[in-house]
Amino acid sequence: MNKISIQNLSLQYSDGTESLRNVSMDIRQNAVTVLFGPAGGGKSTLLRCLNRLNDLTEVKSSSGQVLIDGKNILDPKLDVVALRRRVGMVFARPVPLPLSIRDNVTYGLEMAGEKNRIKLDEAVERSLKLAAIWDEVKDRLDDPAIALSGGQQQRVCLARVLALQPEIILLDEPTSGLDPISTGKVEAALQELKKSYTIILAPHSIQQAARTADYAAFFLQGDLIEYDEGKKIFTSPKEKRTEDYIMGRFG
């Protein structure tokens, strides 16, 4: 089933950097969709359209539609705060808020008005377990999150997103700063998570793209070149440019 439908989406930043040109694609529910390609291809831009984080950036022009469950989320009248609770995001560099581990995880819920201590505690345990970090931090939930290692921080950041029980999770090169073991843990968590969430991932390497993708979309300088099932795209791409990139001939 399609969760998201992107229709003729174009976007240009005011400083002329990375942009999207007339991108159309449907994104499946309960699957990992990978956006890959060289830097500056528009992957981050697309992710940031899906939770309207681009609102914080100077955008010169944009057109097209993004439908989530059939509703256009680019509508200026949309409640973006509510949207961002449905569409969570994990960034390339883990940025723990200057709070304890526990408060990092409950932050989104508390901002949404949840005050019930029991519910918050439940959310902490549930989401830290989902993010495969519970055992490592359960005895020190009140320590500052910054004291954790980079890999642990990133999983807390993932848990922080999961606590809101979003429908869609966006991950922008979430393992770029992590060691292989932490990366493996995050990837394993994603495989578990896709059962209940729609996951869109901009991987930090082509290998990660191949490992994780149910569906994969190849972006080059703002254009969507090819979009297909992961198995097909990484074994027999239709486009020459996709093949060249996967084979490592450029990028």
Add this chain to the structure above:
Amino acid sequence: MLKLLARNRHTVQRLGFTLLTLVAVVTVMPIVGTVIFILFKGGSAITPEFLTGFPREGMREGGILPAIIGTLYLTIGTAIFSVPLGIAAAIYLAEYASDNRLTRLIRIAIINLAGIPSVVYGLFGLGLFVLFLQFGTSILAASLTLSIMTLPVIISTAEESLRSVPQSFRTVSISLGATKWQTIRKIILKEALPGILTGVILGLERAAGETAPILFTGAAFFLPQLPNSPFDATMAVPYHLFVISTQVPEMPIQIQYGTALVLLVFVLTMNVIATVIRSRARAKRQW
């Protein structure tokens, strides 16, 4: 030859560093010298009676309690007006204002406000608060005048500390469904608070030591009792020092220096508090 040159280079370096050290020491001298001098000259004047008594015999004897209390009132009064206003303005400038003509105008106004001589603030306060708004020569009028003078310091330091909070905190908080205002309240202000407090204390410290702005707006030559309403005039330590140094003949020099010492200790204490807050926060900071 090469060896000689090498040795020469080291000599030059040593000479340079010695010179720099000397210059650094020279810049410290005035403050250390002033403190020691005032302490030496006025230390013996500091008695319990001096700190808790009223001036007697045309201020040539007794204490300076009303001036101390008055300066305390003025400092608190200034804080009441300038701190909320200054922080609010800083939040607007750092977090909300877009770069347009109005914002630039506000910035230019703040910069210029900081450059106005303090006696001009005094005259302005006299015109606006004392006469036009009919607050009279009062703690209220003097506090408001001092507030205007303090505002630029508070605004610019507060804005600076808000801006120094990493942008990524804002992005993350927003992406977790927090509103902009929640982000500012829960994350940004908390992180910027030590810097803001430092600015506030430094601004108030300056206000506490000023004479010119309160000269026409709230300071009294001599009052037989403590002020008991914001509409009363008050004695104040800096003005009292000015008075007993220039307006009272045959003033015992000891009392003058004693008064200076009290003012100095008051201001330096605030300075030390600001420094402690700043260094504590820096040690605790997580970014």
